[in-house]
Amino acid sequence: xxxxxxxxxxxxxxxxxxxxxxxxxxxxxxxxxxxxxxxxxxxxxxxxxxxxxxxxxxxxxxxxxxxxxxxxxxxxxxxxxxxxxxxxxxxxxxxxxxxxxxxxxxxxxxxxxxxxxxxxxxxxxxxxxxxxxxxxxx
Amino acid sequence: xxxxxxxxxxxxxxxxxxxxxxxxxxxxxxxxxxxxxxxxxxxxxxxxxxxxxxxxxxxxxxxxxxxxxxxxxxxxxxxxxxxxxxxxxxxxxxxxxxxxxxxxxxxxxxxxxxxxxxxxxxxxxxxxxxxxxxxxxxxxxxxxxxxxxxxxxxxxxxxxxxxxxxxxxxxxxxxxxxxxxxxxxxxxxxxxxxxxxxxxxxxxxxxxxxxxxxxxxxxxxxxxxxxxxxxxxxxxxxxxxxxxxxxxxxxxxxxxxxxxxxxxxxxxxxxxxxxxxxxxxxxxxxxxxxxxxxxxxxxxxxxxxxxxxxxxxxxxxxxxxxxxxxxxxxxxxxxxxxxxxxxxxxxxxxxxxxxxxxxxxxxxxxxxxxxxxxxxxxxxxxxxxxxxxxxxxxxxxxxxxxxxxxxxxxxxxxxxxxxxxxxxxxxxxxxxxxxxxxxxxxxxxxxxxxxxxxxxxxxxxxxxxxxxxxxxxxxxxxxxxxxxxxxxxxxxxxxxxxxxxxxxxxxxxxxxxxxxxxxxxxxxxxxxxxxxxxxx
Numbered sequence: 001x002x003x004x005x006x007x008x009x010x011x012x013x014x015x016x017x018x019x020x021x022x023x024x025x026x027x028x029x030x031x032x033x034x035x036x037x038x039x040x041x042x043x044x045x046x047x048x049x050x051x052x053x054x055x056x057x058x059x060x061x062x063x064x065x066x067x068x069x070x071x072x073x074x075x076x077x078x079x080x081x082x083x084x085x086x087x088x089x090x091x092x093x094x095x096x097x098x099x100x101x102x103x104x105x106x107x108x109x110x111x112x113x114x115x116x117x118x119x120x121x122x123x124x125x126x127x128x129x130x131x132x133x134x135x136x137x138x
Numbered sequence: 139x140x141x142x143x144x145x146x147x148x149x150x151x152x153x154x155x156x157x158x159x160x161x162x163x164x165x166x167x168x169x170x171x172x173x174x175x176x177x178x179x180x181x182x183x184x185x186x187x188x189x190x191x192x193x194x195x196x197x198x199x200x201x202x203x204x205x206x207x208x209x210x211x212x213x214x215x216x217x218x219x220x221x222x223x224x225x226x227x228x229x230x231x232x233x234x235x236x237x238x239x240x241x242x243x244x245x246x247x248x249x250x251x252x253x254x255x256x257x258x259x260x261x262x263x264x265x266x267x268x269x270x271x272x273x274x275x276x277x278x279x280x281x282x283x284x285x286x287x288x289x290x291x292x293x294x295x296x297x298x299x300x301x302x303x304x305x306x307x308x309x310x311x312x313x314x315x316x317x318x319x320x321x322x323x324x325x326x327x328x329x330x331x332x333x334x335x336x337x338x339x340x341x342x343x344x345x346x347x348x349x350x351x352x353x354x355x356x357x358x359x360x361x362x363x364x365x366x367x368x369x370x371x372x373x374x375x376x377x378x379x380x381x382x383x384x385x386x387x388x389x390x391x392x393x394x395x396x397x398x399x400x401x402x403x404x405x406x407x408x409x410x411x412x413x414x415x416x417x418x419x420x421x422x423x424x425x426x427x428x429x430x431x432x433x434x435x436x437x438x439x440x441x442x443x444x445x446x447x448x449x450x451x452x453x454x455x456x457x458x459x460x461x462x463x464x465x466x467x468x469x470x471x472x473x474x475x476x477x478x479x480x481x482x483x484x485x486x487x488x489x490x491x492x493x494x495x496x497x498x499x500x501x502x503x504x505x506x507x508x509x510x511x512x513x514x515x516x517x518x519x520x521x522x523x524x525x526x527x528x529x530x531x532x533x534x535x536x537x538x539x540x541x542x543x544x545x546x547x548x549x550x551x552x553x554x555x556x557x558x559x560x561x562x563x564x565x566x567x568x569x570x571x572x573x574x575x576x577x578x579x580x581x582x583x584x585x586x587x588x589x590x591x592x593x594x595x596x597x598x599x600x601x602x603x604x605x606x607x608x609x610x611x612x613x614x615x616x617x618x619x620x621x622x623x624x625x626x627x628x629x630x631x632x633x634x635x636x637x638x639x640x641x642x643x644x645x646x647x648x649x650x651x652x653x654x655x656x657x658x659x660x661x662x663x664x665x666x667x668x669x670x671x672x673x674x
Binding site for chain 2: 040076079083
């Protein structure tokens with residue numbers, strides 16, 4: 001059981017990470033959701049993970065699962081749910097503004113990209129000039 | 139895997155008395171910095187259409203929090219006649235320590251609470267004076283109060299999972315404040331800010347799962363008792379993962395990249411409170427967890443010093459490369475986070491005390507600088523250095539308000555920045571960490587250059603552009619009295635840090651002594667659990 005849960009968590013983390021690295025916000029949100037599930041599964045495994053019920057009218061600790069991780073997982077599910085909904089709202093706003101939900105580069109990135117583009121243009125122009133000079137010689 | 143319930147109470151837990159012993163009057167003050175703003179926030183939602191009622195509610199709630207925190211600080215620092223000595227504990231719901239959520243105020247928490255509540259109140263008044271986002275959106279007041287509650291909760295919680303909840307409260311509020319208005323720029327930077335914070339939060343939950351699997355508890359005092367029993371590899375891993383989780387929030391190298399992109403797009407007052415408080419909550423969490431939870435061999439002194447050096451250098455270089463006032467100041471936050479991490483990284487009394495003093499100094503001074511940046515933008519209609527100029531004549535008051543905190547943050551004597559940097563560098567020399575001393579002094583020089591660059595291009599010189607802008611938008615050249623007044627108060631507080639530098643440093647030193655002897659914290663929190671069975 002525990003091994004299965006460990007593999008499930010690993011799978012969720014792996015696919016979630018892959019989706020996070022995409023540029024569309026919708027995929028990123030799904031990725032975050034998967035990673036959140038992964039961490040919740042991990043939380044559940046810490047309550048001895050044998051599939052026992054958490055609340056039972058018995059005093060023997062081997063009869064029931066530790067309820068605390070389940071409470072923690074519940075809290076984290078609620079919080080992640082709320083934030084994800086807000087992120088969807090932001091994504092919708094972005095779609096309304098730009099008809100796209102691609103996460104744009106930040107200001108710094110665009111600044112650097114523009115400088116590099118300028119430099120590339122200069123270099124290619126210089127190369128063309130050199131080429132022209134060489135052709136003239138020929 | 140141990141269950142907290144079973145291990146604490148044994149088999150007969152269903153019949154055991156688990157209520158904490160009745161507590162003193164001061165313990166009741168501990169949850170108030172969280173409860174008051176939350177209560178006011180819910181009332182504020184009811185009065186969504188009546189802006190003036192909302193304003194009064196917010197100001198009254200935050201005034202109450204300030205008063206409460208000052209009482210708490212004086213109580214915690216004056217430990218005479220108290221067995222716990224400098225630590226006030228409140229067990230939420232009356233459950234004994236490892237079962238319920240412990241709320242703990244020690245000297246460091248109390249200092250942070252006082253400073254943060256003062257900043258929250260001043261910035262709120264500034265926002266009301268600014269009369270833009272605050273007036274246009276009914277959501278501003280409730281969300282701002284939730285942010286206040288989240289910040290306070292992060293400082294008083296003694297439970298690692300509750301710290302996660304406090305962070306979320308603060309972060310969700312910050313998402314809303316950052317994207318208030320929904321302009322394209324805000325949506326773009328808001329997206330990356332929310333995604334990054336959300337990843338940090340899921341990483342935090344994962345860490346909590348690992349902690350609970352290994353130790354069977356999320357109570358920080360009990361964790362501190364159990365973590366030394368783990369193998370050294372696991373301890374080091376836990377220590378590193380916590381630095382990463384809080385490092386994203388604090389904006390340390392190499393996890394700072396989201397900060398200078400997202401902060402400047404928020405409304406002015408919001409940026410000021412983000413800059414002053416949010417990163418410092420991350421720094422506080424790093425200081426608290428490193429010193430409380432981990433024994434000396436799992437503390438990452440060398441790593442933290444390297445990270446601190448890189449953070450300082452990268453931040454100040456970013457500040458040098460930018461043209462936009464808000465972005466310069468945002469990069470500059472990162473540089474100064476480095477100084478705080480450096481103090482912690484030394485793991486000496488002088489280092490931690492210096493870091494504590496630096497945090498207080500930086501919260502006040504940085505908030506002041508962002509408020510002044512808001513005034514400049516309001517007055518001149520732009521915050522681009524290349525467009526501004528000559529404000530020393532057109533707005534001498536703003537020039538003075540800028541000069542005082544700028545000189546302080548650059549570390550010129552006799553300002554509080556000098557005292558803070560002097561303490562930190564002194565501690566590093568004492569610990570013979572020469573490399574970090576050199577980096578700190580060099581970055582300090584560059585900081586001076588950044589601040590004088592802002593001064594010479596905003597306040598000196600001529601700028602026809604600025605004059606043109608002012609003529610185009612005549613309504614914007616008049617700065618509301620309330621904005622200036624709030625800025626004057628914050629700048630005045632930064633000067634008060636200079637006047638009271640001596641007592642404040644002594645206080646920081648006492649706080650550091652507490653932090654370096656975590657046993658007293660542990661005893662204070664867990665004291666009530668020994669009474670189980672005896673009856674509380």
